[in-house]
Amino acid sequence: MTGLAEGAAVVAPAGSPAAWAWLMAVVPLVSAAVLLLVGRRLGRAAPWVAILSAGFSLTLAVWAAVWLAGREAAERTVVHTVATWLPAGELEVDWAVLVDPLAVAMSLLVTGVGLLIHVYSLGYMEHDSDIPRFFAYLNLFLGSMLVLVLGESLLTLFVGWELVGLCSYLLIGFWFDERPNASAAKKAFVINRVGDVGFMIAMFLLFGAIGSLSLVEVLPAAEGLAGGTLVAVGLLLLLGATGKSAQIPLFVWLPDAMAGPTPVSALIHAATMVTAGVYLIARMSPLYVQIPEIGLVVAAVGAATALVAALIAVAQNDIKRVLAYSTVSQLGYMFMAVGVGAYSAGIFPLLTHGFFKALLFLAAGSVMHAMADRGDIREMGGLLRDLPITGGTAAIGTLAIAGFPLTAGFFSKEEILAAVADTAGGEVILAIGLVVALLTAFYMARWFALVFLGPRRFEELDHPPHPHESPLSMTLPLVLLAVASLGGGVLNLDPETGVLAGWLAPSVVAFEQTAAIIGHGLLEAIAIVLALVGLAAGVLLFRAGPREVSASAAPAVRFAQDAFRVDELYRAAIITPGHWLAVGLTWFDERGIDGAVNGAGRATSGLATAGARLQTGFVRSYALAVLIGTVLLIAGLVGVWMAAGDGIVLTGGW
Amino acid sequence: MTPVLAQATEGGAAELWTFIIVGAVALGSAFGLILMRNAVHAALMLVLNFLAIAVLYAVLQAQFLAVIQLIVYAGAIVVLFLFVLMLLGVSREDSLTARVPGxxxxxxxxxxxxxxxxxxxxAGPFLGDASVCGSEEALTGTGDGVPCLGLAAVNAAEGNLRGLGFLLFTDYVWAFEVTAVLLVIAAIGAIVLGRRQEDPSELVEPGSTVLPARRGSGSAATEPGAGPTDADEGAATETSEATPSEGEERT
Amino acid sequence: MSVPAGYYLILAAALFSIGAVGVLIRRSVIVMFMCVELMLNSVNLTLVTFARINASLDGQVLAFFVIVVAAAEVTVGLALIVNLFRLRASTDADQVGALRA
Incomplete structure (x- = not known):
């Protein structure tokens, strides 16, 4: 196998798309800057600038993919150095792009879904007063994500990593004049920072051990690293990934991130940015292949997150929060896959999930658009008649995420389960994966049934909305994404021989198969049955509308509705002690440190006041002071003489 | 006279008695100077003191300085003091009690x-027998104090006045010339300081007999006609006459 | 019976101290000034005594300069006092409080 793990990178030939790949990131960034600076003057043309730049990036990504596909498999890892960024002694960071199959696959997803969501936003945001700013942020995000994906060194990757975090913050808080939005943005930012610290320390450790941050140099050197360093770096990178990808313990920000506009939820918080953690771990696969135990930790984190988020999703009533927890849960699935070393099986759902979760979010946005921004699914129902395109595409998305046979989600889920089944010690994770598969089908069916099926409950509201199908700019992306959700499976029909697996082979290093817990055929059958059961149960139970919760189950349901009270737990365990620590430190700062400083000042001032009182203005007082000094001086001199033994002779007449 | 006195007292009992009497006069007049309430009396005490010191100069074989002391100090300086005292009419001090307690x-x-x-x-080292000027112990250096040689030999060569003159115009000629300049400058300074200003009201601060208690009073005080002043009595009476209502209000 | 040189020095020290005390306890600027003159004279006495002790006329020359400078000082000082009186209508040193903090 040749690829990044062996450091077999080639320099991009001049004129090739790889040599131009940096424009993929730069053009949207420039466009964002233009929109931020003069966006308001552009008026109605502003969104089109953004869409054009997104289209440019997509075109470039497609070109790069085609070009790369035309090369020998061994020469598909291409590096192009644009400029030297940080020439600081030993640390020399080039601004270089790494064009390899993984990066191209990611940039295709980012630019493709990104472009669709740009188009969708054209319709969704048409009544907003701040369109240029919105599109500027979208473009900024697009560029940042491409910086992340194409980054050749960990540091450039980190820059993109931080930039997308910033975009996430900006876009969650896009309607910042409402307090909850602003705090949700802040929460996302702060929690992401926790993960970022892990990432940073991992970078420091790697630099300390290897002396470089360039992926081309770091990844081949991973083999020779000491065990302790490897474990530390692996766990720290996992911390970084859990922050960005909303995994336990840092998943609490993602549901709140739904405060942002729905296209943002679709683009950033479902399809692209949150997958950065998965991407990071896949990117660092030569490192993780050295430490399968840590990989198992990754998988365990993913499994736990998947289960918890799925359970919470069952009890949620907000149209977007269900999808948000679903995203967390699906990301947990991906972590399971990359944790057991099935990187193509991890990247595959990353792509398909990008399709169908973006589809579902956009459908949710379309529904909210039709329902005058109401989000409670208990107040909906029967919308399939009013919104046939939205409803139809949402149905496809639901089937895909549930793993209905032959949809994109079906193949990706099967591969993950199969990969877990091949890993020693993966029994519990496999069981959880199956349970989550059932739960996923169930809550998505519930979601679909409550929104699109059954009686039209919204007509009983005080001000019933009059739902209508969304404009073409919104339905077109829905249809395209629905097609991708249905047919995305062809990318990787089989874990070993699929297109994607072969494509990604130079970029990632898969683990060896270590066990065979269950036959793949049987597993497939079980998963299909679970998906069908879940779907059927969800539709049948919630077809007629929301159900009364029985008294015995009420506490559990409320517990799930409150997201397992994780926020409260964090508040009690971290925020409150932190608050008291801060209060204590503030007290210490004010009384202790400032007190010392102020005390010194006050003492000086007091001393000065006392000294000023000596300044009576009476010349004679000053003369007295002079005399005191004189006497002291002379007495001192006499004392010194006497001590020196020169002797003052008192004889004679005395 | 003075050389005779100096010679007469050389190392003898006369010097001791002279010292006792003249020293007592000097001390007494000094105390008188600082204790007399009347400044004119104090000035007279000062004259007495200067005279006593002039005598001591003579005894100490500084005949020229003794004369200078009489002429410059007792003659010129004290007269100048008295002149100023008379001129200002401030011979009386209100009281010796200080404003500053203690x-x-x-x-x-x-x-x-x-x-x-x-x-x-x-004085410590010069109290032994050897420090009696011109004594045997001083000359042989067997005393326990620091020997006092006496100026007899030096003065005998050329005389005190000639000796001083030689020193002044040889070793100390530079200092001597500078002193001359200093005197000229002092004279000019005194003239400049003593020159009367065109408008006395600019010189005299209103309410100057009272301590300027507040810092802010300075600006108000410089305003013309801010109030009657002790120094400018004519203006004060004019003001009070011009505004009788003000006086009525006060009464 | 003779006079050790130290006696003169003690007398000079006494006069100097009396002069210093006078400067401190008298309120009239003129009397304070007189006390300064007294102190100058006591120093002159010391100089002359030391001239005799050392059998050298240099001390007397220095005393001569002190007298000259004192004369100049008195000239200027009295002019200042006259000005002060014009300004304050008093020669009381305690009336001059401009240095008060």
């Missing part, structure tokens, strides 16, 4: 301390 006590204690320190520092 000033007098402190000054006295410090004065005693100063005296002890100075005496110990300067």
């Amino acid at each position: 000033q007098k006590t402190m000054a006295s204690v410090l004065g005693v301390l100063l005296f002890v320190s100075l005496a110990a520092a300067t």
